[in-house]
Amino acid sequence: VITEEEEDLERVVKQVVDHLFSTGAPRPNQSTQSQALSPPDFLNQLDIITKEVLDVISAQQGIGSTSFKIPGIEDPLSFNCNVNIAKLRRLKRQFITACQCLLGYYT
Numbered sequence: 014v015i016t017e018e019e020e021d022l023e024r025v026v027k028q029v030v031d032h033l034f035s036t037g038a039p040r041p042n043q044s045t046q047s048q049a050l051s052p053p054d055f056l057n058q059l060d061i062i063t064k065e066v067l068d069v070i071s072a073q074q075g076i077g078s079t080s081f082k083i084p085g086i087e088d089p090l091s092f093n094c095n096v097n098i099a100k101l102r103r104l105k106r107q108f109i110t111a112c113q114c115l116l117g118y119y120t
Contacts, residue, residue, distance in 0.1 A: 056113055063105045071098050 052058070066083055070090075073081050080091040 055116065056109065059109060059112060063108065067098065067101050067105060070101060074098070 069083055070081050074095075079095075080089045082089045
């Protein structure tokens with residue numbers, strides 16, 4: 014003998030099972046899609062900005078300056094020793110490579 018309460022329970026269980034296994038995957042939304050941690054052209058922008066900084070330093074070193082005014086930065090940058098542009102370019106490449114590795118780690 015099946016009571017009315019058991020019939021309701023069976024109907025609810027059937028609805029839950031149908032909903033879980035008969036329907037497709039939910040549509041993607043903000044909670045199911047991962048967001049990019051950085052813009053897609055981040056490395057390109059980083060390369061352009063670091064090139065601009067190296068160009069400013071190179072130009073001001075050419076006139077014998079040891080204090081460098083970088084656009085967008087209030088305080089001037091100064092070196093205690095003379096740093097050649099080749100060393101700065103190597104440091105730039107190392108910095109961009111490190112940023113690229115970190116991006117790969119976080120994606």
